[in-house]
Amino acid sequence: MNKASLPFLHTFVVAAKHLSFTKAAHELFLTQGAVSQQIRLLEQRLGFSLFVRYHRSLELTPMGARLALHLRHMFADLDGLIEELREERDSTIITLSVMPSFATRWLMPRLGRLQERHPGLQLRIQANDREVNFTRDRIDAAIVHSHLHSGSAYTVPLLVDHVFPVCSPAFAEQNTLQTPADLVHVPLINDDSEWRFFSPYAAWEAWLAKAQVKGVRPSRAMSFNRGDLAVQAALSGQGVALGRTPLVMDDIREGRLLKPFEQVYDNGHVYLFACPNEYRDREPIQQVLNWLQDECRRYMDEVAQ
Amino acid sequence: MNKASLPFLHTFVVAAKHLSFTKAAHELFLTQGAVSQQIRLLEQRLGFSLFVRYHRSLELTPMGARLALHLRHMFADLDGLIEELREERDSTIITLSVMPSFATRWLMPRLGRLQERHPGLQLRIQANDREVNFTRDRIDAAIVHSHLHSGSAYTVPLLVDHVFPVCSPAFAEQNTLQTPADLVHVPLINDDSEWRFFSPYAAWEAWLAKAQVKGVRPSRAMSFNRGDLAVQAALSGQGVALGRTPLVMDDIREGRLLKPFEQVYDNGHVYLFACPNEYRDREPIQQVLNWLQDECRRYMDEVAQ
DNA sequence: GTTTTTGGATTAGCTGAACTAATGCAAGAG
DNA sequence: CTCTTGCATTAGTTCAGCTAATCCAAAAAC
Incomplete structure (x- = not known):
């Protein structure tokens, strides 16, 4: 199907909901004629009819009904995902993925000083041994061993x-x-x-x-x-x-x-700090990274002494 | 999300596939500038960025990657459904839903004469007691008892x-x-x-x-x-x-x-013949209906005699 | 180190797809 | 019988999204 007709599908869903072009036009801030034309063109492009036109009423064809049902779900899912992604953008919670042993024995005892320095920062530690994948998992940053398989990312060496x-x-x-x-x-x-x-x-x-x-x-x-x-x-x-x-x-x-x-x-x-390139400049990420680097410096001094 | 940007989502999927606006433009028969503009507008409307732009290369942001994955499936499903509906339209097979008892004891013995009259007609009998629903089920017509709950349909009384x-x-x-x-x-x-x-x-x-x-x-x-x-x-x-x-x-x-x-x-x-209003004038439906009416007339004569 | 190539960004200006507005039509309500 | 309602259709308009041209900077080629 021609992707240029995608907006027409939305008009169709609205028209199918009301079973009325006039009402659909009102909801969509269009004229009745525009809706009528869109549906006609859509039917032409799809190759089958969506409505049976009567006197002054409409009825969905079986095909139209099935398409409308599918589209209703499709649009709902899409809106849902976009909403979720927007919330993610606004989220102030940083999720950091760490190896469990490093989390319990190194990170935990030091987390107090991060809270002291940035009381407002919300950090969520996700301790597991899974391969880090910024695309698949909802992770903002990670501490990893040596190398990162998942695409390109911003990395900073922390410790050896x-x-x-x-x-x-x-x-x-x-x-x-x-x-x-x-x-x-x-x-x-x-x-x-x-x-x-x-x-x-x-x-x-x-x-x-x-x-x-x-x-x-x-x-x-x-x-x-x-x-x-x-x-x-x-x-x-x-x-x-x-x-x-x-x-x-x-x-x-x-x-x-x-x-x-x-x-x-x-x-x-080597222990590396890693985050998606795109997140590199987000403020909370910077705060966590700076704190980690300070802790590492302090830790290196202790080891040396 | 504004439904007017729907076609941009398609452009985005293609761009995400190639990780290149130039290649996407080529696939879509557009200029590179057009793709660049579409993506910029789309990011603006969504409220988050989809690509990280480098020197002369692109990378998906985590959000972009998730959206692209979702959209790829969405478009595939949509194309699939539309293809299916088109095949349905072209199908010459008529599916007739009948109550099992009527199918075995009345319809079966008479089907031979339908084949004689219309050797090309492909009829599929679906015998079950489910409530007939033309929207939900892939049925072209049905023989039902007395009344039909599913919306409006074209009905013709056959027998008492x-x-x-x-x-x-x-x-x-x-x-x-x-x-x-x-x-x-x-x-x-x-x-x-x-x-x-x-x-x-x-x-x-x-x-x-x-x-x-x-x-x-x-x-x-x-x-x-x-x-x-x-x-x-x-x-x-x-x-x-x-x-x-x-x-x-x-x-x-x-x-x-x-x-x-x-x-x-x-x-x-009363036994009724029923089909979606829209199918009323399809030739094979007419053939089946006419044959049914003839059979019923013949049957009434037999009963009367 | 210089030149060329490559690929994205940006802009001004154009164009046609989709809209409006107006009219027609026919069914059903009053 | 008349009025209202709602879809269809058409001529004319408009602006969203396109092209084409130019800019820029990184990387490859030389």
Whole structure:
């Protein structure tokens, strides 16, 4: 169908509602003749008639009735979507997508200072491991690991991420942990959130390889599907976990966790802030980003010290 | 949203597909400037932007992407429906809705002569007891009982319908059936297709009342939910059924059924031919109607004789 | 580093699609 | 029988949306 006749379809819906061209014309601020002409042209273009004309009354043909019904829903849905999109534009709530472990162990403890700085800002944290997709999901911004698959977006690097074993002080006292080779004797705690199916123990395997430790079979480790749970297990003295800096730094500084070895490896992961290019200049987005950058700077200082 | 911008939405879908105004313009046989203007106006009217403009490339905003997806489906559905309606118009197949019992016992035996008269005519019989609704169902015409609830339609009376007991000759021999009062002693066969829930034995009750017979409890009858099954049961000697003229006349003439009593009551039912006003003049509809009227005339003669 | 190409933005001016206004017609109400 | 009502039709008008031409700036080509 010729898309030029689309407005006629709207006229048709109104005329079908009233079963009167005169009333439809009134509703649409047109003359009766205009409506009559539009319907005639529309019928011509569609190739079938929509109304049966009588003396001074109209009746829908079966085809006309079916089309009218379809169009009524179509227009309602369209109006609904547009309304929704407009509300979204006006919304002051920023939805930030974050990995769950990063959310609980790094973001949460720091959120207080964001509220202090911008009391009016409404931030909604959406913690999940799904691939970020700004088109599909109603997300305004995200913190992601390393790369973003979804099209082009505005990204800002926030942190780099180091990996090393951690355990509780109590656990360290009860077990000999002088060199990485001692890991043979102790329970390992694994986080398989990243390579769950392909190679669940990849994290430990990579670290042990870099530390040139042989003979440790990480597959005997207990395994969690979220990084924060693995840290939690280490905190409660269950064994040795592989910690990522941002997830364990606070606990190390407070003495609840310790690093038994010196070996620390950069695993190439970067935490990025990301948002659709278009949202880049929205004020609340800027506020969140600036705050995140300040927190990262503060955090880097703490790590360095 | 202003319905005047509807054609712009189509332009938008094409532009979103190509992520290029120039290519969209080419597809739509417009100039690049026209597309650019349409999108600008559309964004203005919607109140949010659809594309992020770069150097010489475009990107959809999250809102634009969602709108484009919705519109793509919307247009596809609309085109689909219109195509379907066009095919319907071109169709030479006439779908006739009939009550199942009338279809099997009256219409079927006579259809042969319709094919003889109009070998090219394609008739599809839709036998069901649903209320006829030309708008909702893909029906071109119908044979209905007495009245039509669905809006205005073109109707032509075909037959009137009389009601009286019938049984097989064998059954009549084995049972005394001189007056209606003798019905006390024999199995009754009931057809509850019309008043199933409210009053399943209404047909017998009404007939017995008109015949002024007392003391017969029709509720002991065996009951069928279709009129033709009740007749079938009578044919095979199961008992006495209440026959409607068009359903049993052929069998009576052939001697397979007989009327034990003289009492015949008009129950006010009329069989109507009905079709949407608009279809009234379509040639195949006319052919079917004319044939039906001829058959009815022939049938009336047979009944009278 | 300069030139060319490419693709979107913008503008003035044109044009025809769709509107109005006026009239005709025929059915049904009064 | 007359009046009212509501759709059809037509001639004439108007403005929404088009073209065409120009501008601009990034990126590709040289």
